[in-house]
Amino acid sequence: MFKKILIANRGEIAVRIIRACRELGIASVAVYSDVDRNALHVRKADEAYAIGPAAARESYLNLEKILAVAKKSGADAVHPGYGFLSENAAFAEACDKAGVKFIGPTAAAMNIMGSKTSARRAMEAAGVPFVPGSSKGLTLDEAASVSEKVGYPVMLKAAAGGGGKGMRLVASAAELKSAYEGASSEAARAFNSGEVYIEKYIDRPRHIEVQVFGDEHGNVVYLGERECSVQRRHQKVIEEAPSPIVDAEMRSKMGATAVQVAKAAGYTNAGTVEFLVDAQKNFYFLEMNTRLQVEHPVTELVTGLDLVHLQIQVAAGKKLPFKQEDVVLRGHAIECRIYAEDPDNNFFPSPGKITRLMTPSGPGIREDSGVYEGWNVPLDYDPMLSKLIAYAPTREMAIGRMLRALDEYFVAGIKTNLALFRKILRDADFCAARIDTGYLERLLSARSKTLPSSADDLKIAAVAAAIFAMNGSGTNGAAAAKNGTQSSANENGAWKKTARQEALR
């Protein structure tokens, strides 16, 4: 087993991996940029090394610096987390050369899956079902002829891309040229490659993905699926396991296909095979993510496994400690990605200092967080603060439990998307699992943008504001005087200042 693991990441995933290391008795090494000295992962790791300025290119994305820390610290393995260098085959290769185990698939497997077109070629050879379309980068003329063949509407997609960049829906031949140019130039800017390909557009598809796991002895298993259809701008917002529409038969078919995909790529360690699923429950290979996913906890909760522990064990050369038939799903898990953004204001990001943080706990609630009260969320990285996960015997109970947990959650100082989850989880379509990848955008653009508020609660809010003001202004209600639990002088000062600003507006 490894003695020391370097975690080439930050935020909640770095903390999650550090925790796994501690649980396994393995020393953990954190790296941090200038704005992350006080980040939670630095506090929790056994060792920590500065790696440069805030800009990710000069720190978390800089493989030379990371490898230098691996060498200096004597780490015998590197866990890349997700994002940053996690799907960078060159990094995996460099680790290999430096004699440091990269906890993930081989560079070769990553290269096959790294380009969507090359992945498609490999998978087509293995007989994996695909959305009709092209399997390689296209010129504009080729794009026109492929589109005619599969029939409009079609999707233009960046070959090297992800996250929705370089994507365009094309409804008819007339729109093709400008869409092609837009997608290609966007792709070139984002990924240094303007290559685009075409797929038939599927109306209201679901995004369902299968977790796979391979060891270095040829064993590959699937660990059930995740339903990730609740998306905004192609970014997942809520994930759940299992998918409400997948039954045992469909699960074993999708699972077998996912294992086939992994085996075709010589895949080891944790990976995810993404599928689009149409209304008739046909599923089509979309892409393979060659890393641990953000949403891996929902799979952990329904399988009872720990995927990060498994990643480490498998990377250390151990066999998978179970067989496919031992994997049994139980209950239902839902994950909400808590972001520093303002859903009432066009999802503006909201970095800044967290002045108050109260998090939920209790039965069936797991929180994987990367922040704490007092932490200044930097403006330089992804706005994800934390993942809140609810587990319960049934989907209905998991929804009820998540709503309970959201009511216990309070963040001040920065905006978060907590209210968005309250809205989604109370929505009749979500509760009936009538979701697809366009569901959330439709919900957001619907007229009734927020839950109606009760007149009583408005009045309570006014009374509470008055009590806070009175407590703060020194003439003190009974409340503050009693129990010695009055707000600190400091804080009252801040509030008075705020009150003044209010009045002056």
Next chain:
Amino acid sequence: MFKKILIANRGEIAVRIIRACRELGIASVAVYSDVDRNALHVRKADEAYAIGPAAARESYLNLEKILAVAKKSGADAVHPGYGFLSENAAFAEACDKAGVKFIGPTAAAMNIMGSKTSARRAMEAAGVPFVPGSSKGLTLDEAASVSEKVGYPVMLKAAAGGGGKGMRLVASAAELKSAYEGASSEAARAFNSGEVYIEKYIDRPRHIEVQVFGDEHGNVVYLGERECSVQRRHQKVIEEAPSPIVDAEMRSKMGATAVQVAKAAGYTNAGTVEFLVDAQKNFYFLEMNTRLQVEHPVTELVTGLDLVHLQIQVAAGKKLPFKQEDVVLRGHAIECRIYAEDPDNNFFPSPGKITRLMTPSGPGIREDSGVYEGWNVPLDYDPMLSKLIAYAPTREMAIGRMLRALDEYFVAGIKTNLALFRKILRDADFCAARIDTGYLERLLSARSKTLPSSADDLKIAAVAAAIFAMNGSGTNGAAAAKNGTQSSANENGAWKKTARQEALR
């Protein structure tokens, strides 16, 4: 289903039940004594009613007051939690008469199990295995003859008792008289009944209990066992599920016996059948607890069920939503009872204000807490603050996980037993599951009372104390000046005062 449930309890269990109510869309009613106005359960409930002075007899144990609140609030059910009125048959009966559903077994079933001697008579009739001894209260002469028959050493026990009160180990006939008198008078004081009975003493027994659940349609199932051998003064300290020594065959035998016990008593809702297990894995009926146990979460984690949700559903007349064969144990769960007490000082209780509270979270960690930072733990009740539960695929991983979580846990202002758990979970005997009901007392009396401390850490502690002192004294190190994260003026004041007190001592 119920519309409103009154929770006749306080602390973590009241919060846990309120959470279940919220998850099920049921309104919750809290009751509180004068010292509990700011308790967490009052903050979290939908309604709250004052029920009198701190002394439990005048508030939480006063059934008239609780029933009056039930009536006034319009609650259609009462959940008693554990402790207080939870095993009070008169209360269950009074609820019944008042038309409020008592969430628990019937008064009749409680009466059968309420006295150990009557429980024994009923269970003997049903063929349940017992530790050899008497089945009823004994005079001193009878005690002497029973002891001769089963052979010394024997245990004298209070018929009405629990929690170790009125219990005496008698090694030989010479000791019997004084032990009898001591046990009897202690029992009389504690339980208003001096009745005592005798059992053969079993050397180094394990305490293993089986969770049972009955609905009101005649179905009774068992939900696996819990190992509760880590005890101090007959109080459980750590519980786990499953028991490391119980295999499938033993589980089904113990389970069948537990179901037999429950059926003999006409038992409904959640209950626990406690067994003593000797070195040869013979198990003997000890008693039945006619309520939800403190340690129910470990069963929830390995079965995937929610026992409080089930209690409510079953009390509302629903059938159990699964059959015995659907109950499958998976993984391992360990619970630590976090108490306000000082293990370094003879386990003195430590009520008072919690000045700082940082709790663990992340994968596999559940915390059921009844406290918060700033809460003044009253001196009037049980010192349990919280239950920390770790789940993982194996016992070894669950131990590693719990140790990780304990390192993340920090409580200031009052003493806790956190360090005790660190010690137990690192002990070789505990890790090898070589535990019995005497294990913890032996560990505590062993010479090496604490883990050895490292000289390096002593030095770090000194440096940290100096930095805190410097930050506090206004001349400010780099740390405090940066990031605006300096301690508040208030707090520095308190620290300076402390420093002065230190200096003056």
Next chain:
Amino acid sequence: MTYDITVTAKDGQTQTFSVELSRAKDSDKLICRVNGEEFNPGLDSQNPERDVLSVLVGSRSYEIHRDGSNGEMQIQVGGTRYTVEVRDPRSLKARRAKAGATDGPKKISAPMPGKVVRIISPAGTEVEAGQGVIVIEAMKMQNELKSPKKGIVKKIMVAEGATVNAGDALAIIE
């Protein structure tokens, strides 16, 4: 003490309340009148933690949170947030400020810390309500800040490339 308090819900509902608070004589309760009417006899409000109130209105228990950062006050009741403005009506300043609030030039403030990546409408530009004025970037997202009203961009207070904090004034539209 009396406070005029305007509460705005996310669904746009806005209501102004006059809340009169005083301390009860023989208990630790509050006497509270809202718009002249008694709100609850013997209002029991506790402040168990910073920014948290536990209020019992009759037997109804409310846990209430405050977020007073970023220049505005929000009150959360259950899971729902309300934006509140508190004015002590005895204050002349407050009354004046209120009277003047709807007239005059409008400010565009930074809704978050970030970098100014583009000035779309330089000083002097005529803009419609909702037209883009400045683009700022944070957390890999670009955000266009729009004019709150029809008018002329009177002043741009930041340069491209500058780093700004939440609440910083960026432009004035007249």
Next chain:
Amino acid sequence: MTYDITVTAKDGQTQTFSVELSRAKDSDKLICRVNGEEFNPGLDSQNPERDVLSVLVGSRSYEIHRDGSNGEMQIQVGGTRYTVEVRDPRSLKARRAKAGATDGPKKISAPMPGKVVRIISPAGTEVEAGQGVIVIEAMKMQNELKSPKKGIVKKIMVAEGATVNAGDALAIIE
């Protein structure tokens, strides 16, 4: 600044360190000498939260917590707590207090809030070290407070039935 700091571990180990701290000129680091020797070049200590330090000693990361309540200071490193006494050696008072600490009468203080249920050894009683003097009760448990030394109970400062707070002086043994 220099501090004399005594650290006591739970296993009884006690060590006193002289810790000299100053601020580095060109960085936000600290210069730290322990017992005259440089502890770590450019010690990086941050105070991310109240009562929490994040200290990097070289590349080793320590999260350290402080509990300064109840009249004594405890420092937690990892999961282990140490009791520390901090003295600024320039303070005359501190030196005096130190000199006198081991002599004279000893106090019995309440280790927790509770009720005095029994006086075992009234004023005037001769007691051995470890002999019970007072019983207090909290959380349904009775606790016997023992004499810290052989001597005579000089004074009992509480009556049976009284409620006491943690740290209250209950008796003096001479």
